[in-house]
Amino acid sequence: MIHPSGGWGYHLKAFCFAPFLWRNHRKNIAQVVSRFVRNNQLQGKVLVMVGASAGHELTCVDFSVFKKIIVFEPDGVAKILFRLRYGRWWPYVEWHRTAVVTGNESVFLGGDAVLWCNVLGQDSVSGKGFPLSAIGADPRPQCSFHDAVSGAESRGVMVEGRWASSATGAGFTRILLKDRRDGRREAISHWSGERNVTLVDHDTLNVFPDVTDARFWAWRLTPWSTHWVEAVTRPQE
Numbered sequence: 001m002i003h004p005s006g007g008w009g010y011h012l013k014a015f016c017f018a019p020f021l022w023r024n025h026r027k028n029i030a031q032v033v034s035r036f037v038r039n040n041q042l043q044g045k046v047l048v049m050v051g052a053s054a055g056h057e058l059t060c061v062d063f064s065v066f067k068k069i070i071v072f073e074p075d076g077v078a079k080i081l082f083r084l085r086y087g088r089w090w091p092y093v094e095w096h097r098t099a100v101v102t103g104n105e106s107v108f109l110g111g112d113a114v115l116w117c118n119v120l121g122q123d124s125v126s127g128k129g130f131p132l133s134a135i136g137a138d139p140r141p142q143c144s145f146h147d148a149v150s151g152a153e154s155r156g157v158m159v160e161g162r163w164a165s166s167a168t169g170a171g172f173t174r175i176l177l178k179d180r181r182d183g184r185r186e187a188i189s190h191w192s193g194e195r196n197v198t199l200v201d202h203d204t205l206n207v208f209p210d211v212t213d214a215r216f217w218a219w220r221l222t223p224w225s226t227h228w229v230e231a232v233t234r235p236q237e
């Protein structure tokens, strides 16, 4: 249950901080998903979600547009919490406690489109293999939101003020960039000058490498850690 990108620690953070710090992050995800649905005509279709956890980030997403949702999420506690939170959608959910990893890509071949729910790029932290090559070859419309760069205060709580604009996401404008590399440079520049911050690059430029448009925004996970989130969609919009 202890996993760098999920498990008890993640659920605890979500319960403590999501109501205060995640509002914009949740709205941004819902916007990305609704564009994805609109542009790929996914109304009434079957959506595959990988790494849904308890859906802590997905509370603003309108699941009613899908006929069915197939979830791949190995965390058993997440399943219980997801069911409690999204009880009304539960009859439309098919839950697999299966991790999608290199070698078993075929397990997630059902469904009309795939939503990677902040799971790609977690790999570089957890050291497990993801089927990035299989994703590239998969013809289904796919959307992924994931951490591009994470910054954690290494000593104490990040001082309010420097992060004031990103505390709730307000004022920390969501940007649409032509080149994903620019987005990452921009992200890193936000931390420059912060001497006590440890940065992790999630190495996510290889997620749909052919995609040039991406949306980025800051997600303040906790008072002491902020993720620079990237959302990419294929086919491109």
Ligand SMILES: C[S@@+](CC[C@H](N)C(=O)[O-])C[C@H]1O[C@@H](n2cnc3c(N)ncnc32)[C@H](O)[C@@H]1O
Pocket: 003, 005, 006, 007, 010, 050, 051, 052, 053, 054, 055, 056, 057, 058, 072, 073, 074, 075, 078, 098, 099, 100, 101, 117, 118, 119, 122
């Ligand atoms: C950052 S959390 C995602 C949070 C989630 N999107 C939410 O709304 O709260 C990453 C999740 O990916 C799951 N995960 C990790 N490796 C996975 C894999 N290979 N296949 C499917 N899920 C995986 C973890 O169990 C964890 O719950």
